[in-house]
Amino acid sequence: MHSDFPLVGDAFRAGASGFVLKSCDMSELVKAIHSIAKGSTYITPQFAEDLISILITTDPKKPSRDTPLTSRQREVLQLLSEGKTMKEAAALMGISTRTAESHKYEIMRQLGVKSTAALISYAIRVKLVAM
Secondary structure: OOOOHHHHHHHHHOOOOEEOOOOOOHHHHHHHHHHHHOOOOEEOHHHHHHHHHHHHHOOOOOOOOOOOOOHHHHHHHHHHHOOOOHHHHHHHHOOOHHHHHHHHHHHHHHHOOOOHHHHHHHHHHOOOOOO
């Protein structure tokens, strides 16, 4: 699968039992298949830390300005706040522009904001970037 964190939740809500990246090595894929075959679920370790952080600290029914962002979301927000375009941010992060945009829109949804200016204001307020 793509390295797009919001897709993980979408995949599991749609009935997936596991989630691996397209770039995973064969041993991880085999491990995932064995785990699912035994009735368990599997998620690629690259997303585990962010997923646990979100599950512990957020209520998905109640978006909040205090919602902690994942490390990738913080990285996208920091690059945008530094004046980078989505294309530039994606290139610096080694992800597609679409994935970077997906992170941006997920941040906007989580924070309940409607514009890039509001995102940058948030980044300044939480001292993600200096004025």
